[in-house]
Amino acid sequence: MALVTLSDTGGFEPLNVRGYRVERGIQTQIPALQALFRCSDKNLMFTFEEADRKDLESVDAELFPSVSLELGKTITTNKELVDLLLPKKTTTKKKTAPKTSKSSLVKE
Secondary structure (H helix, E strand, C coil): EEEEECCCCCCCCCCCEECCEEEEEEEEECCHHHHHCCCCCCCEECCCCCHHHHHHHCCCCHHHHHHHHHHCCCCCCCCCCCHHHHCCCCCCCCCCCCCCCCCCCCCC
C-alpha cells in the first residue's frame, strides 16, 4: 500500500481519494495501483515503499501509457517503474575480522 498525504499546497482538507480520506500531516495507505493514477495531482504527496514492489512489478503493460502520463516519464517496463518509484537497494558488505596469528613473542 502506498502512503499518501495532503501536500502543503493542497487545497481542501480533508480530501477523498478513491474512497480514502486524506488529511494534511496524516499518512493514509491506498493501493499502489490507485496511487499510480493520482501521481500527477499536485495536492497529494505519494510515497512508495519496498512492500509495494510486488504490486508495481505486476502492473499490466497496457497501463504503461497512462502511468507514463501520470508520472511525466516514459515507462515501458515494470523494471523502469520499480526503479523510478522505489528507493534503491543498498547492499552493505560485511567486514570480516582480520585473521589473528600467534605472536612470535609467545613460546609454544
